[in-house]
Amino acid sequence: MTVAGRRLLLATTLAAAICAPLPGAEPHFVLLSVDTLRADALGTYGAKSAKTPTIDALATAGVLFEDAQTTIGKTGPAFASMFTSLYPPTHGARRNAQRMRGDIPVLAEILGEAGYESAAFISNWTLRADLVGLNRGFDHYDEEFNQARNAVGVMERHADDVARAAEGWLRLRAGDEERNRRPLFLWVHFSDPHDPYLERTGFTPPRPPQDQRTGGWQRRWRYQSEVNYVDHWLGRLSEAIEEFLPGPRYTVFVSDHGESMGEHGYWGHGKNVHWPNARIPMILTGPGIPEGRRVEAAVGVIDVLPTVLDLLELEHPAGVEGRSLVPIGDEPEGGARPRYVIGDKHSALFARSRRSAPYENPLQISMELEGAKVLHDFSKSRTVYFDLTVDPHEERPLPAPPVDMVPPLGRRLVNWYRDLPKYEAKSGTVLSEEDIRQLKSLGYID
Numbered sequence: 001m002t003v004a005g006r007r008l009l010l011a012t013t014l015a016a017a018i019c020a021p022l023p024g025a026e027p028h029f030v031l032l033s034v035d036t037l038r039a040d041a042l043g044t045y046g047a048k049s050a051k052t053p054t055i056d057a058l059a060t061a062g063v064l065f066e067d068a069q070t071t072i073g074k075t076g077p078a079f080a081s082m083f084t085s086l087y088p089p090t091h092g093a094r095r096n097a098q099r100m101r102g103d104i105p106v107l108a109e110i111l112g113e114a115g116y117e118s119a120a121f122i123s124n125w126t127l128r129a130d131l132v133g134l135n136r137g138f139d140h141y142d143e144e145f146n147q148a149r150n151a152v153g154v155m156e157r158h159a160d161d162v163a164r165a166a167e168g169w170l171r172l173r174a175g176d177e178e179r180n181r182r183p184l185f186l187w188v189h190f191s192d193p194h195d196p197y198l199e200r201t202g203f204t205p206p207r208p209p210q211d212q213r214t215g216g217w218q219r220r221w222r223y224q225s226e227v228n229y230v231d232h233w234l235g236r237l238s239e240a241i242e243e244f245l246p247g248p249r250y251t252v253f254v255s256d257h258g259e260s261m262g263e264h265g266y267w268g269h270g271k272n273v274h275w276p277n278a279r280i281p282m283i284l285t286g287p288g289i290p291e292g293r294r295v296e297a298a299v300g301v302i303d304v305l306p307t308v309l310d311l312l313e314l315e316h317p318a319g320v321e322g323r324s325l326v327p328i329g330d331e332p333e334g335g336a337r338p339r340y341v342i343g344d345k346h347s348a349l350f351a352r353s354r355r356s357a358p359y360e361n362p363l364q365i366s367m368e369l370e371g372a373k374v375l376h377d378f379s380k381s382r383t384v385y386f387d388l389t390v391d392p393h394e395e396r397p398l399p400a401p402p403v404d405m406v407p408p409l410g411r412r413l414v415n416w417y418r419d420l421p422k423y424e425a426k427s428g429t430v431l432s433e434e435d436i437r438q439l440k441s442l443g444y445i446d
């Protein structure tokens, strides 16, 4: 069907939907995301000590992407990439607390124009509406943080709070006939695996044997208990979705970035571009999507918007930097394409005022293409290469590219970076002294 045809059909369907119930006319779209989630902490991605039956079942019911990446290891900017299909320098939110440009289309807005109701339930402080501006287009943006329960402050909202809030909202909506006629875009974001890693009683994995207790094993063990815990509440939420959101629906399960656990001498996320930060889980289910298929293609958060719009038979905005993965389960059309990752400082100090931040180079940028990776470190003025076919964990940097490409890999990365629009970021909000204290306590301010 042509785009015009689709739009006509959509307009007709919407007009009909306003007059009379059309159960199951348009599919719902559910985005389930977990912050700071390493793919290799999930059973379906091979983690032997994981207890993640909900996410594993999603993979069995749909398509799992083996090689998915973020654009940047920072929550706000990574979600801005997901909702715009643009890299951070293009959408403008290069660091947490920086506002993305207001003149670019975002997913919730596009779906709203197509007749969707939209609701978001967030759990990470950096997703607050007044920071990056990710609330744009959402009819309902739930950013309630239960301060009393958060010993570490208000940075994180626990999975049970998030799941219950979304469940309660879905139940209320289900009782409203008028709203039930509209398709829903639901985004629920969990943050439990984010540092600090809590020991979740009842969800801890077996302790490793004494001879396998390498440095930091307790932190990894607690992290896994957080992942298992979040999977449990995802299960509860999935039951609520099943009950209160009948009809066809597409579901995307994804993380915003991974987490380094001592690899390359780093704990945390954001500052470097190595695989533990870059790699994320990504699973897609829905009508017509093959069950239990695993796709090797190089994909990422940058592809979410064009893919979802294709599935819902809506037109893409011009200028997107990702690509559609439809038909889901096949190798994407267009062959190999480079993927970029940015590593940057956390500093949000400029956000003490409403002034702009002058453009600064990030700490690192990288490009990956056909089994080769080039990494440029601005702070060290150094470019290195990795042959991922023999060194997938990026432990043996090479001074020259492992493959002969034209133009050379390093030149392509330089050209990409040179040609990016470099906006002076606007601070999203005026941070209070308490905000600053919170950010510092979690290492978000250098």
Ligand SMILES: [Zn+2]
Binding pocket: 035, 036, 073, 074, 075, 076, 124, 256, 257
């Ligand atoms: Zn995050």
